[in-house]
Amino acid sequence: MGIVVFTMKASVIEMFLVLLVTGIHSDKEMTRKIKRPKFTVPQINCDVKAGKIINPEFIVKCPAGCQDPKYHVYGTGVYASYSSVCGAAVHSGVLSNSGGKILVRKVAGQSGYKGSFSNGVQSLSLPRWRESFVVSENKPPKGVIYPSTLTYSSSKSPAARADLWSTTPYTSSRKSPSAKPGLQRQDSSSAAFQEPMGADVSLGFVPKEELSTQSLEPVSQGDPNCKVDLSFVIDGSSSIGKRRFRIQKQFLADIAQALDVGPAGPLMGVVQYGDNPATQFNLKTHMNSRDLKTAIEKISQRGGLSNVGRAISFVTKTFFSKANGNRGGAPNVAVVLVDGWPTDKVEEASRLARESGINIFFITVEAAVENEKRHVVEPNFANKAVCRTNSFYSINVQNWFSLHKTVQPLVKRVCDMDRLACSKTCLNSADIGFVIDGSSSVGTSNFRTVLQFVANLSKEFEISETDTRIGAVQYTYEQRLEFGFDKYSTKPDILNAIKRVGYWSGGTSTGAAIHYALEQLFKKSKPNKRKLMILITDGRSYDDVRIPAMAAHQKGVITYAIGVAWAAQDELEVIATHPARDHSFFVDEFDNLYKSVPRIIRNICAEFNAQPRN
Known part of the structure; x- marks a missing residue:
């Protein structure tokens, strides 16, 4: 009896094993027979804007030639959905101008889009737009299925349709009954894309206001990096x-x-x-x-x-x-x-x-x-x-x-603001004549300090034949033209020329020196140049400075008077262009001259910027 029961149990186990093996084999056969659908990457044209495509995330293939400026791109890194998808891909460097596949993901609208020139594409700036997108290489995340057919905001195909309007998504609670499947994620973050409010995509209906390109064309204030x-x-x-x-x-x-x-x-x-x-x-x-x-x-x-x-x-x-x-x-x-x-x-x-x-x-x-x-x-x-x-x-x-x-x-x-060297500024538009006191009271050591002060001021300017030019006169009882405006046209040459000026020694005839500078230096100034005279003295003049100073002012020469040590404050104010507080400076000793350089430059530029540029 026990043998019979044991035999029956063995038969049941054997049958169970046969069924199990047969089932596994059958499942494998069914698996072999079920073929996964082949993913076809949709092809789009260069002019297709991201806002035209309903899908929130998709892979597309771009043709060659999307670097052309007629395909508008707005933004850098994150692009307004009014941009060409393929143009943005070239601008971002994800794609070359020869085309290829890219991954596009819609993101929230931005409060501002910065234009830039990159990879042969000039993108434009935009104050704000309702939707954005980013592009990346064709590397889809694991477990994500992308559509082989894209859903467009127009019933016409992207290749044949006239680009009459731009539609960007609003939030809506209803879905189009016949909308094509969009992105289908196999994770819990899956969310259906919501179509533009008030538009029935299945019927190709778009409200009248959407038909006006002008009403939806982004109104840019211009690229501030190219003003x-x-x-x-x-x-x-x-x-x-x-x-x-x-x-x-x-x-x-x-x-x-x-x-x-x-x-x-x-x-x-x-x-x-x-x-x-x-x-x-x-x-x-x-x-x-x-x-x-x-x-x-x-x-x-x-x-x-x-x-x-x-x-x-x-x-x-x-x-x-x-x-x-x-x-x-x-x-x-x-x-x-x-x-x-x-x-x-x-x-x-x-x-x-x-x-x-x-x-x-x-x-x-x-x-x-x-x-x-x-x-x-x-x-x-x-x-x-x-x-x-x-x-x-x-x-x-x-x-x-x-x-x-x-x-x-x-x-x-x-648009390269750093290399537009001929733009007129306070630092590149003047003929500057230094009138240097070389009298006996200055002394050799202090004279070298004065020359260093002249060099420090000169360094601040953009020097060339067409930019700022520098000239110098030294005076005692007599006057000497050290070099004229047309003598040197580079900053190193000017600085070397200043260093070579020899100390003269003698009396202090400042009035005669101003008259000499007007005749020998500023008469050769170019008509369109600002004329600046910077006079440095350490004492009261032996002659009258009023008439020469008035002549300088009448001829449009802006005069800065720099006094050191025993210089007379009232004389400095007569020499200086009005208002004297902006054009006359005093330091108690030669070693403090360098401290006045920033203020002098600041005043020169403030005065220049206050004048009309017509």
């Missing part, structure tokens, strides 16, 4: 022809697009030249890039000769005025385009422009070949005209069809 007053001086001469003139206008439109134009950023006007120049529109006519592009399209060619020099003079005298929108605190930049070569001289006109604080850039297209050079009025005209002959301010383009390649390099240069 420049910009004049484009374009070639409208007959020699350029209609086709190349159209290319030039497209170039201007691309520049306007790449710049984030606005009252807090760059402003742009256009002057066209032929026989005579004319302003197409000034700095305050158009306050955003969109309006600028429309205005550029309407420009018609003037014809005539290529009188570039006349055009530059026109820009210097009239364009950068307060009435035309010049903001004073913003650097003045003039970009001159030339087809071939000018038919007049540009060097003198450009020099006056530079001395007025205008940064001159030249873009020359299709320069003269060897057998045409005899027609060029002024050889090497571009180097004579630009702000600096260091290749930063001049661009040569072989032909008009290559002009578009200079858009981004030029935008980067005109």
Whole structure:
């Protein structure tokens, strides 16, 4: 009996094992038969904005060529959803201009988006926007399934639809009944995307206010990192022809697009030249890039000769005025385009422009070949005209069809505030004449201290032929010109020249010294330069200082009187420009002269900044 029971138990166990093995094998067969659906990455165009795509997180494939400035990007790192998805990916460095796959994730709207130039793309600034997104490499988190088909805010396909409106998501509690599946996470953080309030995506219905691009176009105040007053001086001469003139206008439109134009950023006007120049529109006519592009399209060619020099003079005298929108605190930049070569001289006109604080850039297209050079009025005209002959301010383009390649390099240069060296400031716009007391009471040791004081002041200025220039006169009973304004044009040369000045010794005729400085030094000052006289003395003058000082003031020479030790305070106040408290200084001993340097510089700059820049 026991044997029978044992045999039955063995049979049951054997049967159970057979069923178990069969089941496991069957499960494996079913697993083999169930194929996971293949994930297809959706392809989008360069112009697709993130706000058009309903999905809160998705992977897409971008085509090549999305670096083009016509695909707007707003922000840096975090981008407003009004931006081109692929353009933002190139700007962030996640994608090259050859295209590829990227991961996009929607995030909350920002209170401000900062524009910047990166990886060949100029992104624009924006005060605020309702939704943002970030881009990263195509590395999806584990366990996340992304849609093979994207859900758009328009019923039309992204490739075929007209880009009539921008829709960005609001919070809503209802879902579209026929909305396509979005992101499906397999974790507890899964959340359904909520469609724009008041829009039925399934029917392709969008409220009337959403149909207006203008009403939803972000109104930028401009990129504050590129606050420049910009004049484009374009070639409208007959020699350029209609086709190349159209290319030039497209170039201007691309520049306007790449710049984030606005009252807090760059402003742009256009002057066209032929026989005579004319302003197409000034700095305050158009306050955003969109309006600028429309205005550029309407420009018609003037014809005539290529009188570039006349055009530059026109820009210097009239364009950068307060009435035309010049903001004073913003650097003045003039970009001159030339087809071939000018038919007049540009060097003198450009020099006056530079001395007025205008940064001159030249873009020359299709320069003269060897057998045409005899027609060029002024050889090497571009180097004579630009702000600096260091290749930063001049661009040569072989032909008009290559002009578009200079858009981004030029935008980067005109926005480089540190290298716009010709902008007029308190430190780069003066002719400064030092009038140094070399009388016997000073002594050799103290005279060296005075020269160190002169060097310390000079170091504070930007010295060059077109920036601040330095001259020096030493006086006793007699006067001696140590060096004039045109003698040295670099800071090291000026400092070495100051160091070499020899102590003279003698009496103290300060009045005669001021008269001498006016005749021998300041008569050779450039017309557009501020004239500053800095006189240093240690005693009362043997002659009258009133008449010479009055002559200096009447001739526009701003006079600073620095007294040491036994200098007469009342005399210093007569010499100094009114108000005397800002232009006269006194120290009790020579070793304390260095302490007055910061205050003198501060007063020079305060006075300069208080004056209109017209």
